[in-house]
Amino acid sequence: MTATAPQVSVNPAAGGDTFVPEDDSVWYGETAALAGFLVAHYPMDEGCRRIVTGALAHIDRFYATRRTENIRGETIPVTASPISGDEGRALLQLAIENGVRRSLEIGFSFGMSTSHLLVANHVVGGEGHTAIDPFQLSDYYQGAGLKNIYNQNLGSRFGWIAGLSNVVLPSLLERGQRFDLVFIDGSHLFSDTFIDAYYAYQLTPVGGLIVFDDKYLAAVRTVMNILRTNFGCVDYPYHRAKDFGVMVKTEKHRLDWTKFDTEFAPFSVAT
Ligand SMILES: C[S@@+](CC[C@H](N)C(=O)[O-])C[C@H]1O[C@@H](n2cnc3c(N)ncnc32)[C@H](O)[C@@H]1O
Numbered sequence: 001m002t003a004t005a006p007q008v009s010v011n012p013a014a015g016g017d018t019f020v021p022e023d024d025s026v027w028y029g030e031t032a033a034l035a036g037f038l039v040a041h042y043p044m045d046e047g048c049r050r051i052v053t054g055a056l057a058h059i060d061r062f063y064a065t066r067r068t069e070n071i072r073g074e075t076i077p078v079t080a081s082p083i084s085g086d087e088g089r090a091l092l093q094l095a096i097e098n099g100v101r102r103s104l105e106i107g108f109s110f111g112m113s114t115s116h117l118l119v120a121n122h123v124v125g126g127e128g129h130t131a132i133d134p135f136q137l138s139d140y141y142q143g144a145g146l147k148n149i150y151n152q153n154l155g156s157r158f159g160w161i162a163g164l165s166n167v168v169l170p171s172l173l174e175r176g177q178r179f180d181l182v183f184i185d186g187s188h189l190f191s192d193t194f195i196d197a198y199y200a201y202q203l204t205p206v207g208g209l210i211v212f213d214d215k216y217l218a219a220v221r222t223v224m225n226i227l228r229t230n231f232g233c234v235d236y237p238y239h240r241a242k243d244f245g246v247m248v249k250t251e252k253h254r255l256d257w258t259k260f261d262t263e264f265a266p267f268s269v270a271t
Helices: 031-041 046-065 085-097 112-124 144-151 165-174 190-203 218-230
Strands: 067-069 075-077 102-106 128-132 158-161 181-184 209-212 245-248
Touching: 031 046, 046 067, 046 085, 046 112, 046 144, 067 144, 085 112, 085 181, 085 209, 102 112, 102 165, 102 190, 112 128, 112 144, 112 181, 128 165, 144 158, 165 190, 181 190, 190 209, 190 218, 209 218, 218 245
Parallel strands: 102 128, 102 181, 128 158, 181 209
Antiparallel strands: 067 075, 209 245
């Protein structure tokens, strides 16, 4: 299921319209209350309920302690910058309210965006989530992302591809894979971000969501400008996570390569 901006769409897992509370504070409040809300409003079997509740509690501990386990089970400090707890919940909300069944992310790290997208996948009864990252087993991350997914029992719907995104993304396209939501949080160099966005665009259906982290970076905002001007993407009206840029793929992009001399729209470069 995919998004059609600006509406919130139907969640097939819920067998009808997604329940969207008037006040979204439940998403950002106490963990047990959020777990209770999800269990009450989305049909899940007992196994899924346990996973969702346990994973949310595990995520809470990660942010509270800023410590995590590496692949060998040793406790290590969280040295890099995962998305914040609120951003994770924003991603969770976005994926659930849009009934995202298949998601992809670039940038696995300690596995926090991964955990939230996997929880969402369990809630909507989706088909799975894939993360691309070549550095998971490096000295830096020490397999902590994998360990977090394992400790939360989220592994059954998860696939990790160890490779640079500019190599992996075209291979996913070639294999005919499609994703309702792509989260871009890998290398933040302009060139890599553009390549990630280019393939995210190819890999999502019309109505699919492309979510950028770190919109504060000029490189990211410039890539978003290119998607708006030359790819026909529109902004999804989304204000919960200030540093996320959320875009929707629309029907507009029908560029004809035989008219390459006219099929180009200037775009502004952010500074
Ligand atoms: C900011 S972290 C991602 C944080 C993660 N999304 C989270 O919230 O927990 C950036 C990640 O991108 C990965 N990365 C850097 N360059 C990459 C590339 N070219 N392809 C795929 N991943 C890359 C790094 O290994 C790192 O794990």
